[in-house]
Amino acid sequence: MSSTNTSALHTDPSLFSGMDVYAVAGNPISHSKSPLIHQRFAEQAKQRMHYGRLQPEMDSFAQAAKAFFAAGGKGMNVTVPFKLDAQNLADVLTPRAQLAGAVNTLWKIEGKIFGDNTDGAGLVRDLLAQGIALHSARILLIGAGGAARGVIGPLLEQSPKVLIIANRSSAKADELVKLFADLAASQEVALESRTLAELEDSAKTQHPFDLVINATAAGLTDQSPLTPKAVSNIFMPSSFAYDMVYGKTTAFMQQALQRGARVSDGLGMLVEQAADAFLLWRGSQLATVINPRAVLAELRS
Ligand code: ATR
Secondary structure, eight states: OOOOOGGGOOOOGGGGSSSSSEEEEOSSTTTOOHHHHHHHHHHHTTTTTEEEOOOTTTTOOOHHHHHHHHHOEEEEETTOOOOHHHOOOOOOOOOHHHHHHHEEEEEEETEEEEEOOOOHHHHHHHHHHHHOOOTOOOEEEEEEEEHHHHHHHHHHHHHSSEEEEEHHHHHHHHHHHTTHHHHHHHHOOEEEEEETTGOOOOOHHHHHHEEEEEOOOOGTEEEEEEEEHHHHHOOTTTTTTESSSSSSSSHHHHHHTTTEEEEOOOOHHHHHHHHHHHHHOOOOOOOGOOOHHOOOOOOOO
């Protein structure tokens, strides 16, 4: 049985007559919490819909997504490793999806596939819900890959005082600083890049940070991108450390805890990006009836 066969994964819209069908596509996908999250939003908003999982082969995202929409699928969330493929597939991109360089939400209207990226908005909403002030904050974003790029625009829109992008290799961080220079200037944010090695030099970091976000893939292998020397420069007890990885206390979070900082994993970001996708699909008027924080509490229980 091919894994691009939509019915194999219970997402074939023809199996759910009278219901709008959505899916999350990724590889692997069996671990995904998105079906449960969207099921809860649908219950809260009294929406009749089905949300399933789709696992295209690594080189078959476009084929699987086209087949899903051709069969009547209404919308799709897209996760690792297909966010770039999803951007290429979309006929129309929202400005924030263009800036993010990746798409995590697709939907079809009048024959056209639209693509958006709700990851950054999800991160910002989770931070604000956890009481983290972003306006005038000094923020350090670690990583310069797709995950980092996806959140820079929404973070800049909150008008922090400083946003430093730190990466192992300097070229990717420098590129992101260039890409977001105009937005940073319009929001009066000092946007700068550093290498991870430079974080070890207190003259280069100047001051500890209010918020440190780990957007590297290091947490997946139980590593931290930070050396002990960098840790002592960047955290103070009032700092908040946020890891986009969820489901465990990562090495990065442990380092922050040892400095007395507060920490969070990325589960709230996952729920909040899903909430934005749900509202794009089902209507923004439902914002007052869905309760992402209740869904998050259930996932944590
Ligand atoms: P994603 O889409 O998840 O961001 P990516 O585009 O492959 O994935 O980017 C991965 C990011 O994690 C990069 O910033 C990478 O640093 P490099 O650009 O120097 O490769 C970073 N990264 C991965 N593993 C890391 C590790 N062990 N320590 C520090 N940074 C790491």
